Amino acid sequence: MRLTIIGAGPGGYVAALRAAHLGAQVTVLERDEVGGTCLNWGCIPTKTLIASVEAFERVKHAGDFGIDISGTVTYNLEKIRDRKNKVVATQVKGIKALFKSAGVDLIPSRAELLSKDVVRAVLPDGTTRDIMSDRVIIATGSRPAGLPDLNADGDVVMTSDDALKLAKVPRSILIIGAGVIGCEFAFIYRSLGADVTVVETASRPLTTEDEDISAIIEREMKKTKIKLLTGVSFQSMTKTAEGVAKVRLSDDREIPTDTILLSIGRKLNSGNLGLDLLGIATGKRGEIVVNDRMETTVKGIFAIGDVTGGTMLAHVASHQGLAAAENALGGHTIMDPSIIPAGIFTSPEIGSVGLREHQARERKVGIKVGRFPYRGLGKAHAMGEIAGFVKIIAEAGTDKVLGVHICGSHATDLVHEGALAIRTGTTASELGHMIHAHPTLAEGIMEAANDVHGEAIHVQRESR
Numbered sequence: 001m002r003l004t005i006i007g008a009g010p011g012g013y014v015a016a017l018r019a020a021h022l023g024a025q026v027t028v029l030e031r032d033e034v035g036g037t038c039l040n041w042g043c044i045p046t047k048t049l050i051a052s053v054e055a056f057e058r059v060k061h062a063g064d065f066g067i068d069i070s071g072t073v074t075y076n077l078e079k080i081r082d083r084k085n086k087v088v089a090t091q092v093k094g095i096k097a098l099f100k101s102a103g104v105d106l107i108p109s110r111a112e113l114l115s116k117d118v119v120r121a122v123l124p125d126g127t128t129r130d131i132m133s134d135r136v137i138i139a140t141g142s143r144p145a146g147l148p149d150l151n152a153d154g155d156v157v158m159t160s161d162d163a164l165k166l167a168k169v170p171r172s173i174l175i176i177g178a179g180v181i182g183c184e185f186a187f188i189y190r191s192l193g194a195d196v197t198v199v200e201t202a203s204r205p206l207t208t209e210d211e212d213i214s215a216i217i218e219r220e221m222k223k224t225k226i227k228l229l230t231g232v233s234f235q236s237m238t239k240t241a242e243g244v245a246k247v248r249l250s251d252d253r254e255i256p257t258d259t260i261l262l263s264i265g266r267k268l269n270s271g272n273l274g275l276d277l278l279g280i281a282t283g284k285r286g287e288i289v290v291n292d293r294m295e296t297t298v299k300g301i302f303a304i305g306d307v308t309g310g311t312m313l314a315h316v317a318s319h320q321g322l323a324a325a326e327n328a329l330g331g332h333t334i335m336d337p338s339i340i341p342a343g344i345f346t347s348p349e350i351g352s353v354g355l356r357e358h359q360a361r362e363r364k365v366g367i368k369v370g371r372f373p374y375r376g377l378g379k380a381h382a383m384g385e386i387a388g389f390v391k392i393i394a395e396a397g398t399d400k401v402l403g404v405h406i407c408g409s410h411a412t413d414l415v416h417e418g419a420l421a422i423r424t425g426t427t428a429s430e431l432g433h434m435i436h437a438h439p440t441l442a443e444g445i446m447e448a449a450n451d452v453h454g455e456a457i458h459v460q461r462e463s464r
Contacts, residue, residue, distance in 0.1 A: 001134050001329055002024070002025045002134045003026050003136070004135075004137075005029070006136070006137070006273070007036065007140045007269075008033075009139055009305060010038045012028060012137065015304065015325040016099065016102075026105065031110040031111075045084050045164045046345065052084075081166045107129070107131075113277065114274065116278060119136060137304060137321070141307060142268050145265045145267045146262060160181050160185070160263060169194055173194050174199065176261065176262055177263035178206065182200075185261060187226070190224050191224075198227065200230045201230075201231070203230050210352065213352065220348065232249045245257050268307050268309060281297040290308050293335070294323050302327065304323075311337065313340065339354065351406040351415025352415060354393070356393075366396035367396055368453075369391065370449055370452035371389055372459070374388040380441060388408025390444040392428060394427070400426070400428075401426055401449070404419070404422070408444075410441055417442065428450075429449070429453065431449040433450075447459070
């Protein structure tokens with residue numbers, strides 16, 4: 001079986017390796033670098049920067065832990081940037097080594113679909129090479145979206161790709177959009193000393209998350225002096241003779257800033273592929289329409305990841321890649337999108353999976369809710385990380401866990417216990433009665449589960 005994969009991001013490269021393991025002859029066409037957005041301009045570089053920022057913050061507060069440090073504590077931007085680049089380069093090298101060991105043929109090129117059986121690779125020098133294929137997987141991903149009246153120049157106006165280059169830390173930065181990317185960068189730049197303002201058209205940041213999560217992030221932003229402006233939108237920008245940008249908002253407020261970061265979502269890379277030529281159906285945003293087997297409307301051609309317009313997370317693309325690879329080779333793997341854990345690396349972290357409380361109200365689902373604060377955990381006090389909480393949503397009738405939402409230290413690691421509980425149909429009572437090691441942050445999940453029934457031990461209650 002000859003399989004051609006267009007794109008080597010977290011969906012494409014995983015699909016390539018899975019298909020090779022199953023015996024396919026795999027060719028991958030990638031116009032940029034293996035690893036895609038996640039590895040080169042997203043997940044990995046941002047988390048590497050966040051690790052440096054967290055180390056900086058720990059050193060600044062070492063005195064709270066009885067550690068005396070003399071002299072001025074500062075950071076070296078060049079070394080932070082070099083470390084980020086080294087981490088990315090190591091991961092890129094690792095994927096290429098996996099390709100080599102699995103016999104995957106990687107061709108640096110952009111791709112055009114000539115027919116369902118032929119994919120044209122357009123090489124950097126303009127020459128072409130036609131690849132005969134029995135099956136095709138499209139994994140072309142997405143790119144940062146822009147605004148019609150605000151062109152990114154990589155200096156005064158940046159996309160998230162530009163921000164990761166970390167050429168400098170501006171005195172002030174205005175971030176347009178309080179979604180995942182905007183909020184993560186807000187905490188990064190604030191820790192590095194920038195004056196940060198975040199503008200969001202919605203009434204709260206991180207609208208994809210539970211309302212209680214948004215409230216905690218708003219509070220932590222205020223504590224760290226990140227200015228959050230909600231219910232307003234960008235209107236226009238002018239530059240002064242000194243090069244300072246002046247941004248006018250929908251409420252007529254004008255904000256001067258050295259730098260603007262556009263963080264308003266992503267555009268799908270579905271253009272210039274030849275989809276129309278083959279009759280592959282797309283949606284209003286250009287998303288490639290697929291079924292639950294990740295197959296497009298043309299038999300034998302599959303699509304995965306961001307370009308399908310679903311949940312734009314690297315691990316979703318990877319699982320879709322596994323499904324598509326197996327199905328392309330004759331399998332019958334169904335991609336289940338109902339239980340997808342998500343991690344947001346703000347300060348504190350956020351881990352969430354399943355139903356949000358506001359979604360339960362909208363769907364008129366009967367629920368019971370349990371909560372437990374981090375400040376009730378001995379481990380959190382020992383770590384000096386008492387900000388945050390664990391929240392568990394259970395179905396009122398069956399007691400099955402429907403949602404787990406954590407805001408606090410290591411939330412992105414802890415949330416997977418919640419994902420497993422939802423997947424296996426575990427009840428809040430069962431989760432609460434499972435013995436958790438002490439002292440750990442995971443005890444917060446146990447306590448929140450018990451709080452669903454008013455049985456949490458480490459919660460002060462009014463005496464009767």
